[in-house]
Amino acid sequence: MTAAEVARPPRPSLVSRTLEAYGQEIVVFAAIAVLFVVVGSVNPRFLSDSNLISIFSGNAYIAVAAIGMSLVIITGHIDVSVGSLIGALATIAGTLAVSGYPVWVAWVVPVLVGMAVNAMVGAVIAYVKIPSIVVTLGMLSILKGGLISLTGGAWITDMPPAFFIAQQRWFGIPSPIWFMVALTAVVALWMRHSPTARMFYAVGGNAEAARATGISPERTTVIAFTLHGLFAGIAALLFATQLQVIQSTVPPNLELTVITAAVIGGVSILGGTGTVVGSTLAAILFACIGSALVFLNVSAYWLKAVIGLLILATVLADMARRRRYRRI
């Protein structure tokens, strides 16, 4: 077992290193590919431009929110309040837009509010030392209850046309897709190459070691949550502007969908590892499954069951893969 006496072993092949480093991303990507081939061969309309574009653009906000969630989970925390936050920020955006503020104010303010709220949440977690699941559980109640009691559950309508950023097309492609792709790419590169971003991995992997290295786990936690607020704000904008009305409720269990996307994308719930490419791919996969059921003539009521089975299968596959690497 002690390899001390052995000469330098041959470097593992590129394939096996890539598999180890990006295994989960590859699995999710393969699942999407298989889905395209299978569903596309049964019903070619599934692969039509219009369908694919509607799948991607309609769910881009989930992928964007999952980017922020990934940062938080990699840092070793979790946020179960993001669904309510997105709902609250969407309502703020809509309210500002109908109150006659310039459109850019209606876009920027909710993002700033999201960052401020989550910076505060991060500060409570980091400095008062309360587990993130407890604080965000409390925030879930506060945001959800606060939103409904302030708006009275009323829908917001009659926003100015310029407000609907998610309905714009740039170079023929709906803007949410641009947001999803660009943000994922930028954050993925940043997470790999920025010394600051590597602190998320360090703190999530071993907070005490990070502290001894001179990295402040508290500061890093606040930064991760603030960025998470930024992405929640952008996600809220995409969500708020994709339809003509803003409902005061978000899809139920949105926070769990976002967390699931991050986890299926390979972000370890224990912190310290994962990428945002994975979480975006996972968000796309969910969206594709939903659409595929329709094209396969399966009742949409089975969607959640299929997704549940899929999560279970991915998680078990991931466990098996990790165990194999651990043994070597």
Next chain:
Amino acid sequence: MKVLRHETVLAILLAIALAILAAQSDRFFTVDNLLNQGRLMAEVGLVALVMTFVIVSAGIDLSVGSIFGLVAILLGVFWQNVGMPLPLAIVAAIVVGVVAGLANGWVITRFKVPPLVATLATLALYRGLAEGISQARSVRGYPEWFFVLGQGEVLGVPTQLWVFAVFAVVASVILGLSPFGRATYAIGSNAVAARFSGIRVDRTILAIYAASGLMSAIAAVIFVSRVSTTRSDMGTGLELDVITAVVLGGTSIFGGRGTVIGTVLGVMLIQALKNGLALSGVKGDGTIVVIGFVLIASIVFSNLFRRNSDG
């Protein structure tokens, strides 16, 4: 003797809350109202009792709401569509709940999947099964005797409050005083050391998650009996209400610490707040804002408390 510090804080909070609410509205502190509130809190309370075990063992069960919904649907389907006699349908639906809980435990112990991830997956799976099976149909028209459970009274007290009281005492004794409870605390604090002591860790965890399924199922049956109907979205978000109550009750989310008494106090405090605020004119959803603040505040206080006394 150890002082139950967090529980003491909670009990004082509860007393203050009751006093303020009673002063605010003369309809609050009436026997009828209190008993009715007991009726409403029984379902969350029952699930929270076992969730205390789950969290003390350093686990979490996010799928309780989905098991709740699945059992509710199956109760209706077994009775109306399959044509089982209702008592048999109840038993069959509860068995499914236990199996669902066992499946959670099996995935967690056999494949070493973190409980948060495992039950996140089954949250979607069980809810999906409920929706797929029900196809958005609801089941109504249950016989009159069935409503005794959810709407009836025994000796002037709502039936489900008796059920809750019995289970609360049993859970409290098991967690606090029995070898099984000791094993639960040991596993939650240090599962490796528990295994090295010859404690049957996997079996204990399986039993806890199966009990979580069982209790979600019983709560679902009571709920169906109370509202006289069955729908597939029943119990959505139940997991967060339950976890809030348990954590508010002083159970450490990291495991190894917590009591059933604390959980019962937590459940009662939440229900008192909901009801009292509603009676004082706070609109329905404003109350959950208060609950959010109370959750965070109570943990902050007991944290400060502990730090001072350890000092």
Next chain:
Amino acid sequence: MQRTVEAASPGGTPSGGGDGAPLLELSGMTKSFSGVTVLEDVSFDVRAGEVHALLGENGAGKSTLIKIAAGVHRPDRGSIRIGGREVSFASPRDARAGGIAVVYQELLLFPELTVAENIFIGHGPRTAAGTLDWRRMRERARELLDDLDSQHLDVDARVGGLSVANRQRVEIAKALSQDARVLIMDEPTASLAEADVQQLIQIVRTLRQRGVGIAYVSHKLPEVFALADRVTVLRDGRLVGTEPIAAMDERKVVSMMVGRSIDQLFPKVPTRLGEVMLEARGVCHAGVVRDVSFQLRAGEILGIAGLVGSGRTELALTLFGLTPATSGEILVGGSPVAVTSPDQARELGIAYVPEDRGLQGLVKPQTIAENIAHTMLERLRRGFLVDRARETALARHFIEALGIRARGPGQVVGQLSGGNQQKVVLAKWLAIEPRILIMDEPTRGIDVGAKSEIHALMSKLASEGLAILMISSELPEVLGMSDRVLVMNGGRVVAEFDGSEATQEAVGQAMTLTHQRGAA
């Protein structure tokens, strides 16, 4: 002002960092935590190109002193000088900027990150654009590891998959990557096997030659004498003395540490052997335990020596049912048994005191009584409940019988010293009245006084008829305590010695020779 400070410092030279001025000088360190003084007027210094050993029992104040030097704690009184210049550390970052690096006992690494990134986390090389320069990071990591004779370590490997010895090299490389001139090593060999210890000693010597000043904290006197130039001993938070190694011998060091002289570190009581209690016949487990056969008699202490990974702990886990035997036969008291889980082993009267006390042995936030009850939950059952009175009585009995220094059965185990914690682990297994006791590293990481108490207990238990299987990385312990010694390697038992014929050379040679054969 600084000039005057320099001039005032004894032996200080204006240039600083020369032969005269110590690289690091702590003087008059005083520190108390919530009213309890843990360090009082302690001075300690490290010069360039020397190894200065810091010794003391647990609780003597060594770790507090280290943490002050590392910038984790701030002293209440006293001054810190680097190269003769007075400084104050507000954080670990300041200490590192001053050229001080610490290799902690619980290696502070990031399991999910690669070797290269672990070395450079927080101070990685940057490109012109300010982003991380991964290529240069990997190259420099390679150079640093090659300098430490660690050519075999892949800079792209995840640290989580490395052995303890290799992780330690990553830690040392990390310290060197920051141009540390003072390296503080906190019990670096606590979890290393003998061969790895020898390599580490070699690495430390190389560093010393390069002019690095090393503060070396250890419980193990042989390596202190092999390495150190000077020795400082602390006791109860006070400085007992600083001496050149030439002026010291083991006996003198021990008496300075414990405040009394210990004639015999390893008491050896002659035992009358009884019948065979445990027998293994060709026991195997999945390639890590291969065809192991031996007999263990009542009243006997059978020592198992071997390197980490030689299969000794793996054998214990198999005998205890944690990793059940894949073939072969285990006999307890003469009759064949199947052991597939720890609770079965326990019912057969097999007890296992594991190697990692904190992780495997104890539930630290719980009380002494609760911890002892963990092996006894079924036996303490009265009706459906745990019999509290018997539980407390049991704990009281063992606190007295084993001399556990604690306030009472209700004290939380995490507050006890290492030696007393180890006694609690022993107590919880003696509570089941075992016939066979397996002890894995029975005295790892505990101070000299507690160590000899544990050894005395083991002797006493053996004389009362208990059959003891002892696994240890410390050869003197194996040789001093055992009636017979088995040497394991590559999962096999490769040699057996009688207590009388087992010498350090013979056992050590058997381990090394067979190891090379096994590796070839």
